[in-house]
Amino acid sequence: MSISVIRGMRDIFGPEISHWHRAESIFRSVSDDFAYQEFRTPMLESTELFKRGVGEETDIVGKEMYTFEDRGGDSVTLRPELTAPIVRACIEHSLVRHNPSLRLWYYGPQFRYERPQKGRYRQFHQFGAECIGSANPEADVEIILLAYETLRRYGVSDIRLELNSLGNADVRRRYREALVEYLTSRQDELCQDSRRRIQTNPLRVLDSKDEADRSVVEGAPQLHDFFDESSSAHFTAVRTLLDVSGVPYVINPRLVRGLDYYNHTVFEFTTDALGTQNAVGGGGRYDGLFAQLGGGDVPAVGFSIGVERMILLWQAEHADQQPEQSARVYLVSVGDDARLPIQLIALRLRRAGIHAVTDVLRRSVKAQMKDANREGAAFTVMIGDEELAASTAVVKNMLTGEQVTVPQAEIETVVSFHE
Ligand code: HAM
Numbered sequence: 001m002s003i004s005v006i007r008g009m010r011d012i013f014g015p016e017i018s019h020w021h022r023a024e025s026i027f028r029s030v031s032d033d034f035a036y037q038e039f040r041t042p043m044l045e046s047t048e049l050f051k052r053g054v055g056e057e058t059d060i061v062g063k064e065m066y067t068f069e070d071r072g073g074d075s076v077t078l079r080p081e082l083t084a085p086i087v088r089a090c091i092e093h094s095l096v097r098h099n100p101s102l103r104l105w106y107y108g109p110q111f112r113y114e115r116p117q118k119g120r121y122r123q124f125h126q127f128g129a130e131c132i133g134s135a136n137p138e139a140d141v142e143i144i145l146l147a148y149e150t151l152r153r154y155g156v157s158d159i160r161l162e163l164n165s166l167g168n169a170d171v172r173r174r175y176r177e178a179l180v181e182y183l184t185s186r187q188d189e190l191c192q193d194s195r196r197r198i199q200t201n202p203l204r205v206l207d208s209k210d211e212a213d214r215s216v217v218e219g220a221p222q223l224h225d226f227f228d229e230s231s232s233a234h235f236t237a238v239r240t241l242l243d244v245s246g247v248p249y250v251i252n253p254r255l256v257r258g259l260d261y262y263n264h265t266v267f268e269f270t271t272d273a274l275g276t277q278n279a280v281g282g283g284g285r286y287d288g289l290f291a292q293l294g295g296g297d298v299p300a301v302g303f304s305i306g307v308e309r310m311i312l313l314w315q316a317e318h319a320d321q322q323p324e325q326s327a328r329v330y331l332v333s334v335g336d337d338a339r340l341p342i343q344l345i346a347l348r349l350r351r352a353g354i355h356a357v358t359d360v361l362r363r364s365v366k367a368q369m370k371d372a373n374r375e376g377a378a379f380t381v382m383i384g385d386e387e388l389a390a391s392t393a394v395v396k397n398m399l400t401g402e403q404v405t406v407p408q409a410e411i412e413t414v415v416s417f418h419e
Helices: 016-033 047-053 059-064 082-092 137-154 171-186 192-200 202-207 211-218 229-245 309-318 338-353 365-373 385-390 408-418
Strands: 042-044 064-067 075-078 102-112 123-132 162-165 263-270 277-284 298-306 330-334 355-358 379-384 393-398 404-407
Touching: 016 102, 016 263, 016 309, 016 330, 042 047, 042 082, 042 365, 047 059, 047 075, 047 082, 059 202, 075 365, 082 123, 082 298, 123 137, 123 309, 137 229, 137 263, 137 298, 137 309, 137 404, 162 229, 171 192, 171 385, 192 309, 211 298, 229 263, 277 309, 277 379, 298 309, 298 404, 330 365, 338 355, 338 379, 379 385, 379 408, 385 393, 393 408, 404 408
Parallel strands: 330 355, 330 379
Antiparallel strands: 042 075, 064 075, 102 123, 123 298, 162 263, 263 277, 277 298, 379 393, 393 404
16 A cells, blocks of 8 residues: 555645745745844754643644654654744743844744645644844834735735734733623523633634624623723834834734734734635734743744745635746757767756756657756757767757757857847
């Protein structure tokens, strides 16, 4: 029996890979423009990190983690997200003590044992950034703009920025009490999951997808009615800065996000083009996470974009369009004597930065020409006995069919000129 890829995980290859390369180069250039530094952490972390950081009552920690005992008997987890690992690393290396304002970005695979469907995988990739050390609203907006700019440069437009504020810890504590009281009074109308959450994570009931829950939520107390002056001022400043930056957004008072560490600003980039998996990215402020992980009072804010979803959205918006492939030169050996010499010419072209391909299967000229077409070569360079003797080559422009004989030393010039 043949062995297949694990359910919910994907091989990424063929034409799809060019989407990833383009995305990865945009992640680097946008991060550079915002002066963020790349940070790489291991794939495996102590299970305790996510229990304490993300929250035991969240879906991620409660039912989606790949957790196992390693051979030494320690409980380890394949990272389901990168904010807790980044905070762990900043504390471990005393980074905040050395630099009161840290700007970090990351990119890589995450693991969540969710039910796979289009846009939802068990191994998926995130690009994200964290602005660490500032409690001010300009940091929130810098992070939102970095996420927005990434999606804009990648070329997806069918997105909505949904924005909310959860207020500070005191606001949430008072709100939680009122919400628990309200939900308990109507618990018979709630689905089983939501009924359980009344005690464990009542705010999550607010973004329940269940129809009956929604009508209960309609009548729930409003978080914003509990805001104190500092929570309102923070949220107003974020909105004002977004307004002047020209970034459109909608306020969604029900947006609470699925991770426990948030306070004040939370946001999500959503789309209607991907069915139920409508969140392309999300984030928010997490002023309490450092303290929760033993790192003292360090405010921070960040986001992550789901790379698979961003690519799927681009494909949905640009049906049939492939990202441009760089032009390739295909060296065709006419007869056997040129087979080895063209390897040297190919090497010369590659050193000049020209993408060059040769046939290593020793095929006929006809088969090599067919292969050149399949490779999408912009030029073929044909060399046979006659050309070998005269140190020339026949360069054919595959688009126009135009053909010229040139000295071998000039191949670079001819193919570069036409590119
Ligand atoms: P999150 O909302 O859990 O936030 O994930 C961010 C994005 O990752 C989602 O919007 C989605 O695009 C993508 N994503 C999540 N799960 C899957 C999946 N199973 N398959 C495909 N894509 C998925 C976080 O992870 C936070 N750490 C974000 C953050 C950074 N908050 C502050 N800093």
